[in-house]
Amino acid sequence: MPQHRGLRVGVASIAAVVAFGGCSPRPATGPSNSLLIIGYDREPDTLNRFSTHILEDIQTCVVEGLTTTDEKMNVVPVLATDVPSLENGGVRLRPDGGMDVTWKLRPNVSWQDGRPFSSADVKFTVEALQNPAYKPESTDGFDRISSVDAPDALTAVIHYREVYAPYAIQFIRGCFPKHVLEGRDIDRATDYNRKPLGTGPYRVVEWRTGEHILLERVPKYWRGQPRIERLLFKFLTNTNTRINQLRSGEVHVVALVPWDKYREIQSVPGLAIHRMMGNAYEHITLNQKSVPAFRDVRVRRALAHAIDRSLLTRTILDGLAPVIDGPVQPLSWAYTDQVRRYGFDPSQARALLDDAGWRDTNGDAVRERDGRPLSFTLVTQAGFAIRENIAQAVQRQWRDVGADVKVQLQDGTTISALWFEGRFDAMLHWWQMPSDPEMTLFFAADRTPPAGRNINYLRDDALTKVLYASDRTVDLGERRRLLQEAQRRIADLAPEIPLYNITRLDAVPARLRGFRGNPTNVGIFWNVYEWKIGQ
Numbered sequence: 116m117p118q119h120r121g122l123r124v125g126v127a128s129i130a131a132v133v134a135f136g137g138c139s140p141r142p143a144t145g146p147s148n149s150l151l152i153i154g155y156d157r158e159p160d161t162l163n164r165f166s167t168h169i170l171e172d173i174q175t176c177v178v179e180g181l182t183t184t185d186e187k188m189n190v191v192p193v194l195a196t197d198v199p200s201l202e203n204g205g206v207r208l209r210p211d212g213g214m215d216v217t218w219k220l221r222p223n224v225s226w227q228d229g230r231p232f233s234s235a236d237v238k239f240t241v242e243a244l245q246n247p248a249y250k251p252e253s254t255d256g257f258d259r260i261s262s263v264d265a266p267d268a269l270t271a272v273i274h275y276r277e278v279y280a281p282y283a284i285q286f287i288r289g290c291f292p293k294h295v296l297e298g299r300d301i302d303r304a305t306d307y308n309r310k311p312l313g314t315g316p317y318r319v320v321e322w323r324t325g326e327h328i329l330l331e332r333v334p335k336y337w338r339g340q341p342r343i344e345r346l347l348f349k350f351l352t353n354t355n356t357r358i359n360q361l362r363s364g365e366v367h368v369v370a371l372v373p374w375d376k377y378r379e380i381q382s383v384p385g386l387a388i389h390r391m392m393g394n395a396y397e398h399i400t401l402n403q404k405s406v407p408a409f410r411d412v413r414v415r416r417a418l419a420h421a422i423d424r425s426l427l428t429r430t431i432l433d434g435l436a437p438v439i440d441g442p443v444q445p446l447s448w449a450y451t452d453q454v455r456r457y458g459f460d461p462s463q464a465r466a467l468l469d470d471a472g473w474r475d476t477n478g479d480a481v482r483e484r485d486g487r488p489l490s491f492t493l494v495t496q497a498g499f500a501i502r503e504n505i506a507q508a509v510q511r512q513w514r515d516v517g518a519d520v521k522v523q524l525q526d527g528t529t530i531s532a533l534w535f536e537g538r539f540d541a542m543l544h545w546w547q548m549p550s551d552p553e554m555t556l557f558f559a560a561d562r563t564p565p566a567g568r569n570i571n572y573l574r575d576d577a578l579t580k581v582l583y584a585s586d587r588t589v590d591l592g593e594r595r596r597l598l599q600e601a602q603r604r605i606a607d608l609a610p611e612i613p614l615y616n617i618t619r620l621d622a623v624p625a626r627l628r629g630f631r632g633n634p635t636n637v638g639i640f641w642n643v644y645e646w647k648i649g650q
Contacts, residue, residue, distance in 0.1 A: 145385070146367035146624040148648045150345050154357040154366035156499070157527035158350045159328070162319065163301070163308040164288040165244065165251040168568065169531055171288070172370065172638045173348050176330055178313035181218055181237075181286035183641050184550040186631040188394065188446060190283045194232065194290075194314060196221050198283050201589065206282070208589070213261070214275040216282050222269055224337045226292050227318050234265035237286070239293035241273070249301045252535075255556045255567055256285045278587045280594055281551040287637070289313065316341045316644040326350060342647035352526060353498040361386070361622055368627075370639050372620040373501050374435040380622060387625040394444050394634040395547040395617035397436075399493070399509070401610060404563075404572035406491050406540050408473070408484075415609040417467035419457035421516045422509055426459070428615050431504050436615040441602050442546065442554060444616055446634055448591075449552040449598040454606035464516045475517055482517035490519035491540035494533060497524035505614070506543050534570050537563070542570070545617060547636040552598055555582040558605060571610035578604045624648060 144150065153172075161167050164174045181195040190198050196219045199205020207215045224232045243249055244257040259279050264272040273282070292312045296304060310319040314337065317330035330346040349366055351357040358376045360366045362383055372380065372388065381388050401409040401418070408414050424438045440457075443450045468474075473482040473489050482489040493510060495502045503524060510520045520541075525533065533539045546557070546568075556567045559582050560574040578601060585597035621639055623630050629645035 145364060146627065146648050148342050148344060150347065151343050151368060151624075151646075151648070152347045152349055152366045153368040153370075154351045154360055155348045156354075156357065156371075157352055158325065160528055160531055161308045162311050162322075162328075163304075164311070165291075166302070166308065167531075168252045168535070169527070171636075172640050173319075173328055173330070174288075174311065174313075175315070175638055175640045176317040176346060176643050177315045177319060178289040178311055179315045180284075180289045181220075182283060183287060184284070184633065184635045184637045185641070186391075186633050188550040188635060190550060192221075194221055194224055195219060195286075200283075206589065208278060212277055214278045214282070214589075216273045216275070218271045218273070218286075220269040220271065221337075224314055225335070226294075226312050226314055227333055228312060230292070230294055231268070232290075232314050233268040234271035235268070236290045236293050237271035237273075238263040238265045239297060240286070240290040243291055243296065243301060250565065253556060253565075253567055255562065256281060278589060280586050280589050281549075281553045284549055284551050287549070317346060336644065338644055341644050343643075346643070354500045367624050369622045370619075371617070372622050373499070374432045374618070374620065375501055377433060377435060377620055385625050386622055387627070389619070389621040389623060389630065389632050391619050391632050391634055392444075392446055393547070393617035393619040394446050394550070394636075395545055395619075396439055396442060396444060397505075397543070397545045397614045397617060398442075399612040399614065400534075400539075400542045400544065400570055401612070402537060402540055402542070402570065402572060403574075403610070404537050408489055408491075409541075411471050412608060413467045413471040414473065414489075415612075416457065417464040417471070417516065418513060418518070419609050419612045420460045420467070421464040421512050421518075422457075422612060422614075423459040423512060424614055427505055427508055431501060431508065432615065435620070436618050439613050439616045441606055441613055442548070442557065442611075443552050443598065443602055444548065447548075447552045449595050449602075451599040451602055453599070454603050455609075456606070457609070457612070461512075461516055468517060473517065480514070480517065481519045488519055489517060490521075492521045492523050493541045493543060494523045494525055494530065494539045495543035496527050496530060498526070502543055509543070535564055537570060537572065547617070547638075549637075550635050553586060554598070554601060554605075555586055558582060558601070558610065573608065573610040575604070575608055578608065 162174050164171050164178055179193050182190050183193050185191050192198055199216050205217050241260055241263045244254055259275050261276045262274045295312055309322050316336045320331045321329040328348045332341040332344050334340050354373050361369050403409045428436050440454050472484045475482050495506045506522045510522050513520045556562050560579045562569040563572050581601045585594050588594050626649050628647050633641050
């Protein structure tokens with residue numbers, strides 16, 4: 116990747132701003148079209164979009180997909196000229212049960228090194244993700260592709276072994292540059308994984324480990340030069356530090372402001388708080404691989420009944436996050452509220468544990484079975500005050516019904532490694548969902564890591580069958596029926612405990628124009644090329 120001539124000057128300016136650091140009240144440089152500073156809650160593990168499950172805000176500015184999702188959860192084309200469908204002829208269902216999807220690529224799009232983006236890059240991406248030598252975060256969907264044709268530079272035809280309903284967002288993470296990665300070990304391609312080559316409006320110019328990532332605009336970006344010259348993602352893992360720097364002007368943007376901070380920043384001069392329902396939910400994963408007790412549905416249901424979720428949202432979340440009962444959120448066309456619910460009922464929780472054979476036989480307030488205590492650890496993110504408070508409240512409520520629970524706080528990057536390897540008992544965390552309501556990746560029996568994100572290690576054949584059936588139809592009505600059946604089955608099985616919906620509070624400069632927000636895992640930077648400060 117070529118170096119930009121303005122890099123030296125740019126880094127010097129950034130250093131001057133960052134030097135204010137910590138919680139200093141000293142005035143800082145305000146937001147401008149020269150520089151926008153983002154307070155970011157964690158440092159990415161990689162900038163390779165296919166190798167991480169951490170939110171991809173930074174990568175979104177650099178690497179573009181064939182499609183993306185807009186602020187209303189519509190799938191819209193980016194590097195493709197349109198979204199293929201049965202109606203426009205881009206999707207063809209084959210008599211053998213398979214499916215062909217034809218992507219027409221936008222002409223005159225180049226990688227940031229000047230090489231043209233083409234269908235060869237699409238084909239290379241699929242083959243790279245199917246190569247067992249590469250260990251992406253997930254191969255879901257790509258493992259259902261039999262082959263790719265590239266009849267010309269601007270046409271890629273994806274052949275599927277079976278119908279795959281979420282095809283429209285399959286390339287939302289973008290494509291690999293074939294001319295950079297062909298023949299290489301992608302897991303070890305540090306140059307790419309720390310400074311990926313994209314077609315997007317910004318490029319990575321500096322990743323200072325433990326401090327920040329600096330992006331600089333691409334002058335010849337295909338949609339026109341972005342107005343904001345540089346974006347600085349400053350790693351501020353502690354909630355209070357992040358908000359204090361937002362108040363002092365040392366950072367200009369904070370996505371997902373914690374609800375307990377809303378009141379104290381909503382009247383800060385120069386700030387605007389963008390509020391919208393998120394397609395995300397906070398929940399507690401119960402790892403059946405690590406904790407044998409969790410393999411009994413009665414135990415899982417008991418733990419759900421033991422948590423007073425309404426109390427948590429009223430007292431800790433300032434009433435800003437509604438209680439929910441499943442992984443599909445109310446924004447989705449597939450959502451149903453006709454599922455089993457777990458109201459706060461400690462008596463029912465105790466009865467279920469009794470029935471499962473967990474009883475306090477020695478009077479120490481902890482239940483045992485076969486001489487082993489009902490004891491496990493709840494992991495959550497350190498420095499995130501709300502999560503720490505929720506974890507402690509849940510710990511008390513679970514102890515009230517006889518479970519011995521320890522709370523363990525870990526930084527966000529460490530948590531990613533723990534869940535990826537299934538090395539935890541229970542985890543308080545969230546999923547930011549895509550616009551497509553596909554859940555196979557999270558709950559199908561064969562989608563445990565590294566094949567997917569079933570970190571509950573749930574194994575239920577009936578649910579798995581319904582989930583795959585929902586993936587194999589493009590009939591929206593039938594797919595909705597199957598997904599709602601899956602939601603009911605998930606609620607019955609209680610592999611995880613849903614807590615509340617993530618209402619998004621995104622703090623941005625009041626003078627920022629073009630900001631539209633986004634409820635999905637695409638994140639708020641999906642249209643950063645349109646942002647500017649002032650008129």
